[in-house]
Amino acid sequence: MMDVNERRRTAFGWECICIYLNLTLYITAIAFTVVPAVAKAELVISAKSFEVTSESAYVIATATLIHSGTKVLLTKYGAALSDYTGRKPMICVTILFYIISRLILLTATTKASFYLVALIWGLCDVTFPVSQAWLCDLLALDSRGQAFGLLIGIGFGIGFSIGLPMGAFISQEYGPDTAIWVSLIIAVIYFVYMLLLPIPDLLGVKSPDKQRSVPASGKAFLKEHHPLSFLPILHKGAGSVFDWYSYIPLQLCARNLQSNLLLYLQATVQVTQLQAGVILMLLGVGVAIFAPVLLRTFLERGLFTWCIIIEIVAYILLSLVGAFSTHGVQTALLYISLTLIVIGSVAGSALTALITAQYSSDMLGEVLGISSQIQESATVLVYPAGLLLAYTIEKNSFDYSGIIWWFSVIFLSASAAFQIQGNSFNEVMYLVWRTESSKTDGGDNNNRNNDRDGLSASSNSTHGSNPDNYVENPLSDSISLSITSSRNPPI
Numbered sequence: 001m002m003d004v005n006e007r008r009r010t011a012f013g014w015e016c017i018c019i020y021l022n023l024t025l026y027i028t029a030i031a032f033t034v035v036p037a038v039a040k041a042e043l044v045i046s047a048k049s050f051e052v053t054s055e056s057a058y059v060i061a062t063a064t065l066i067h068s069g070t071k072v073l074l075t076k077y078g079a080a081l082s083d084y085t086g087r088k089p090m091i092c093v094t095i096l097f098y099i100i101s102r103l104i105l106l107t108a109t110t111k112a113s114f115y116l117v118a119l120i121w122g123l124c125d126v127t128f129p130v131s132q133a134w135l136c137d138l139l140a141l142d143s144r145g146q147a148f149g150l151l152i153g154i155g156f157g158i159g160f161s162i163g164l165p166m167g168a169f170i171s172q173e174y175g176p177d178t179a180i181w182v183s184l185i186i187a188v189i190y191f192v193y194m195l196l197l198p199i200p201d202l203l204g205v206k207s208p209d210k211q212r213s214v215p216a217s218g219k220a221f222l223k224e225h226h227p228l229s230f231l232p233i234l235h236k237g238a239g240s241v242f243d244w245y246s247y248i249p250l251q252l253c254a255r256n257l258q259s260n261l262l263l264y265l266q267a268t269v270q271v272t273q274l275q276a277g278v279i280l281m282l283l284g285v286g287v288a289i290f291a292p293v294l295l296r297t298f299l300e301r302g303l304f305t306w307c308i309i310i311e312i313v314a315y316i317l318l319s320l321v322g323a324f325s326t327h328g329v330q331t332a333l334l335y336i337s338l339t340l341i342v343i344g345s346v347a348g349s350a351l352t353a354l355i356t357a358q359y360s361s362d363m364l365g366e367v368l369g370i371s372s373q374i375q376e377s378a379t380v381l382v383y384p385a386g387l388l389l390a391y392t393i394e395k396n397s398f399d400y401s402g403i404i405w406w407f408s409v410i411f412l413s414a415s416a417a418f419q420i421q422g423n424s425f426n427e428v429m430y431l432v433w434r435t436e437s438s439k440t441d442g443g444d445n446n447n448r449n450n451d452r453d454g455l456s457a458s459s460n461s462t463h464g465s466n467p468d469n470y471v472e473n474p475l476s477d478s479i480s481l482s483i484t485s486s487r488n489p490p491i
Contacts, residue, residue, distance in 0.1 A: 011139060011147040015199045019134050022091065022197070023155030025190035026127045029098065031163025031284075032183035035277050036176035037105065038262060041114055043176065057263055059111050061386030063118040064259050068379035070122030075376060078126035079133065079369025083362055087134040088194060090126055095191045097124040102184050106177055122376075129368035131155075134199075136356050136364040145300050145353030149291035152349055157288020161281050168277025233370060236359070242422025243355050246304075246415045247371065250348060251378040253311070253411040257341070259379060259386055260404055268322040269330055279338070286342030291349055300350035301423065302431040308416045311344030315409050319402030347415075382407070 010016070041063070042056040082090040101121035108114055135147045163183075170179040234244045265271045265279065294303060318337035321330050352371065359367050385404040419428050 011143045011150055013138075015138055016135060016147055016150070018197055018199055019131055019138075020151055020154040022190075022194065023127065023131045023151055024158045025186065025193060026095070026098075027155050027159025028163040029183045029186040029190060031159050031280075032167035032170075032186065033102065033105070033180050034164060034262070034280070035168040036171035036179040039171050040105070040108065040176040040180075044109060044114075045111070058387070059114060060263065061259070061383060063114045064386070065380055065383045066115050067118035067122040067125075068255075068376040070119055071125055071376035072373055072380060074123060075126055075129070075372045076366065076369040078124050079129045079372060080366035082126070082130045082133060083365035087130050087137070087365070088197065088199075090124075090130050092191065092194050094124050094127045094130075095187055095194065097121060099184060099187050099191075102180055102187070106180055126369065126372065129372040130365060132352070132356075132368045132371075133365040136368075137361055138199075141357045144356055145295045145350055146292060148349040148352050149295035149346065153288035153291040157284045157286075160284025161288075164280045164284070165274065165277040168274045172272065172274055233363075233367065242418045243351060243358075245418040245422070247351055247355065248374055248378070249411040249414040249418075250308075250351060251375045252382060253315075253408040253415070254345070254348060255375060255378040256382040256385055256404065256408050256411070259382055263386075264322075264404070265334075269327075269334065279334075283338060283342055286339065287345060290343050291346045294343075294346045295349055295353075297434060299432040299434055300353050301419075301427055302429065304347045304350040304354075305416060305419060305428050306431055307344045307347035307350065308412050309344075310340050311347065312409055312412050314338070314340030314344055315405045315412070319405035319409075322402045 038056075038060060041059055045056045045059060078090055078093070098121060101117045104113065104120065105117045108117060131151060132148065135151060136144060139147050163186075167179045167183070170182060235241050262276055262280070265276055271279065294307075314337045317333050317340070321333045321337070324330050324333070352368075355371070356364060356367065385407055388404055416428075
């Protein structure tokens with residue numbers, strides 16, 4: 001069996017960089033069609049590209065609901081399947097479904113066709129959780145937060161930087177269909193890149209150190225990983241379940257922003273396609289700058305809390321944009337709030353690192369599939385916020401459109417409350433330097449983290465083939481708790 005320590009890399013190793021590039025290509029392809037897809041929907045519905053109407057807002061919100069609802073039901077299957085087949089095959093399948101959906105988008109002429117695009121794309125869209133799981137396969141626990149920050153920062157930062165403004169520019173100058181064709185070309189390049197990628201799948205079916213048995217049949221797999229099977233898994237982690245409870249409202253906040261920001265900008269500031277692309281690009285670039293730096297500098301628990309506080313302030317400011325008629329004031333509030341949102345968004349990577357530290361490597365595809373399932377469930381749940389925004393557009397009453405961002409303030413407050421409930425106040429509120437932690441631990445933090453999977457394997461050999469037995473090992477539990485810092489006093 002392959003020794004765990006032998007397969008551990010750093011977050012800046014070439015294999016991890018290849019995974020960052022994998023997500024970058026995918027996000028670039030998607031970003032190329034964000035503004036063009038909205039423009040085409042508005043062109044089909046109102047016969048004028050990028051002119052927001054209440055009807056087009058309803059259609060866009062509903063298409064988003066269909067895509068996310070499909071992912072709620074199916075994402076866990078795709079991500080969990082990567083624990084058995086390996087990470088690369090599931091990412092390749094995702095690319096194929098994306099290509100099919102964009103080919104349909106090119107020929108879309110009715111509302112129903114936009115709903116079909118959303119449905120097909122949602123059938124298998126697991127690149128992000130599977131990429132996260134792939135990083136977890138390669139990295140020690142104390143490197144995951146930084147790797148997640150780099151994955152999101154590089155993937156979304158570069159992807160948005162290239163795809164959003166270029167897609168918006170091409171759509172504005174040459175039409176939405178041209179931008180969609182470019183995204184298809186990028187997707188084909190991405191597919192070839194994945195086929196040639198030399199990184200090994202440590203948890204594939206043929207892996208020599210595989211701990212989980214392959215289900216006897218497809219029916220057994222579907223039964224084991226049905227959409228509601230996530231409930232017991234939330235309590236199987238070696239750390240605090242309150243991390244999961246915090247994750248749910250945090251994703252409600254993030255999905256509220258992703259679903260409604262573009263329409264909100266159109267309605268309140270009357271941005272053009274290119275301006276919208278540039279604004280969204282700046283968000284991506286900001287994440288690329290702040291996420292790796294903050295996650296490399298501070299421990300995740302305290303960093304999470306302070307990022308939440310920053311985000312609360314940001315959404316309060318964003319809610320005021322529509323209440324002012326002066327363009328200068330609107331612009332100032334907009335850029336200040338979006339800058340703070342970028343900094344605060346690091347909370348998601350920090351919390352994901354804390355959650356993944358609670359599980360053995362051969363469960364991480366399924367665990368991160370659950371996180372993606374929660375993300376898409378959040379999109380479904382914030383659907384009424386999109387309808388509210390569409391209503392304000394219909395009534396031409398933008399003074400109250402900022403109400404949707406107060407939902408985000410409530411979600412963030414709930415997320416912070418769960419962290420305080422599950423951990424000591426000092427642990428949650430103290431912002432601890434990562435270098436200080438290393439000095440206090442005597443430099444052996446990484447060794448303890450790397451032993452996590454070794455103990456899991458030892459537990460399996462002692463207690464049988466049940467992958468959950470590692471939680472029952474008291475030594476494994478004590479190490480896991482020290483890793484996640486869920487019960488240790490702050491340094």
